[in-house]
Each structure stands twice: as C-alpha cells, then as structure tokens.
Amino acid sequence: xxxxxxAQACLGSFTVVAATVALLAVSGASGVLAVxxxxxxxxxxxxxxxxxxxxxSATAAKPGPAGTSHATPAPAATPATPATPATPATLPAAAxxxxxxxx
Numbered sequence: 658x659x660x661x662x663x664a665q666a667c668l669g670s671f672t673v674v675a676a677t678v679a680l681l682a683v684s685g686a687s688g689v690l691a692v693x694x695x696x697x698x699x700x701x702x703x704x705x706x707x708x709x710x711x712x713x714s715a716t717a718a719k720p721g722p723a724g725t726s727h728a729t730p731a732p733a734a735t736p737a738t739p740a741t742p743a744t745p746a747t748l749p750a751a752a753x754x755x756x757x758x759x760x
Contacts, residue, residue: 659715661707669707676702 661669686692707728 659711660715661711664712665707665710668710669703672706673703675701 677696680686680695681692684691684695686695689754
C-alpha cells in the first residue's frame with residue numbers, strides 16, 4: 658500500500674478532528690467510555706477518508722488502455738523557415754555576435 662501524501666494525511670487528520678468535535682457537540686457525551694467510543698469512531702472515519710483518497714489518486718494517476726486517451730497530441734515542432742535567407746548584412750549586430758559565438 659502506498660504511503661499517503663501530505664495533503665492526504667492532512668485530509669484524514671482534519672476529518673478526525675472535525676468528526677470528533679461534531680460528534681461530541683451533538684451527542685453531549687460526558688462519560689469517559691462514551692467519549693472514547695466517539696473518538697475511536699472518528700479515528701476510523703479519518704482512516705477511511707485517507708484510504709479512499711489514496712485509492713482515488715491511484716486510479717486518477719493510472720493511465721487507461723492504449724488508444725483511449727482523450728488528450729490531443731502536441732503538434733510536432735517544426736523549425737521556422739524564413740522567407741528570405743539571412744545574410745550577415747541583414748542581421749542585427751547582436752544577432753551577428755550570437756551567431757559568431759555559436760560557430
């Protein structure tokens with residue numbers, strides 16, 4: 658099983674804290690056993706959320722069968738062909754220096 662990313666761990670931790678606070682506020686539990694049961698339930702809920710986010714990211718990252726991609730391929734890069742050939746007389750001074758350094 659892959660390790661959860663930081664975002665997935667934060668999501669699970671937030672779920673545990675939010676569920677614990679909500680359940681304690683709604684239930685009005687005051688006994689140690691009742692609070693412990695609610696905390697364990699919230700911890701289980703946070704674990705389920707983390708595991709589900711792991712499986713959701715694993716299926717999103719997995720590519721489909723060949724030929725079913727909806728992405729359009731990028732056009733092949735073609736060099737630009739100038740309308741007139743560049744001669745040293747028509748090049749600017751900076752371009753001449755750059756061309757001289759490349760040779």
